Amino acid sequence: MDIYINKIHYPVNNLGAGTRLGIWFQGCPIRCPGCVNPDTWEAAEEYRLDYTEFINTLVNFENLQAADGVTITGGEPFAQPEALFELTRFLRNFIKGDILVYSGYAYKELKKKHAGILKAIDVLISEPFIESAGDRLLWRGSDNQKIRLLSKRAAAVYGRGIDRAEWKGRRMQFSLVGDCLYMIGIPGRGDMEKLYEYMKMRGIDCEHP
Template sequence: MNLPLDLSRVHFPVTTLGPGRRLGIWFQGCSIRCPGCISADTWGSGRHRTTVGQLLDKVQPWLAEADGITVSGGEPFDQPEALLELLEAFRQRSGIDILVYSGYPREQLAETLGRADGLIDALISDPFDRQQPQSMALRGSDNQRLNLLTDLGRERFADFERPLRPDDHALDLMVDDDGSVWMAGIPARDDLLRLRDLLRNDGHSLQISADTASRSASGNLPE
């Protein structure tokens, strides 16, 4: 359990990225960097260096309360060995479902998914495309696919192969020790830009991932 892991953040409970109260884990670092990504703050590496074992120790108290686990990023499959070790440990410790988000097409993940057989119940695959509509549950753009990989995945996630409903328009708020506020979920297109402008007009200071992406395009985001 000493494999290094570049971690963005962990939160419990997350209620907007799958059914029930979920343990949310965000990997840090992404080589795909989809234009318009709402999580551009997770692109660069080096936010929080840890190990799989340390992460497991941190989240162990939440596992008994969680209904499922959602792994996102960043790009989890950019750290395949750490991802596999983490998923295997979760399988050994709990019978709850595991959802993983990836910006890679499923076909490109064939080798790693073969090694992860039975470890991932549902996979949201394919890159975010801001030119595509956003009308399907759990997805930022309609080209992304919900892949149900196990019987548990089909039981837990079959209901999400559907258009968005009004109750899908929700976000979880997370507050870090330094006072930073994070949102978990999939906002409607440009919602965070509108929120940023609204708060700034009221005299508040707010930075969103779109600002981070702009700095990255200018070469100012750490790699």
């Protein structure tokens, strides 16, 4: 089996509780207007990995065990249901922390088609991204999206803390890996344009989609 992965990164501190490992799936057929991640839409050959090799990389990934949890985002993770199913089952048995998965599909649809995956994860943030719905909440692409706690572990970790954490507002994280600067998190409307403009003023030209 193959899996299309954009990147793995640790630490991630603005896509779920605590300090997390982030896994970005590559490929998204939904194509929401205003998506801030269009570079993750195409499941291009350069992102294809053998699933077993990917798991071996993950097992050897420094900090996987130390992470407070794993966040799986994209792209659209549920666009690769077999790989997502195997990955979430593997993580369930391998890590101590929570598994949080993002999706642009509606919960009703996911429940009908992917109940097995939902059983293996702790937290689901789902529903279509709607640009006009607002962008005040830290962990959601747009304010219409819902956070669902699907396990006892999720209730213990997130419980009533979601509102408190999310109303702190948007927060971007910058990580330099080799010569590549990663921007992690969900920017507010217009934030990226402002950032590119500011960097240009400082003489830095950014490559961006």
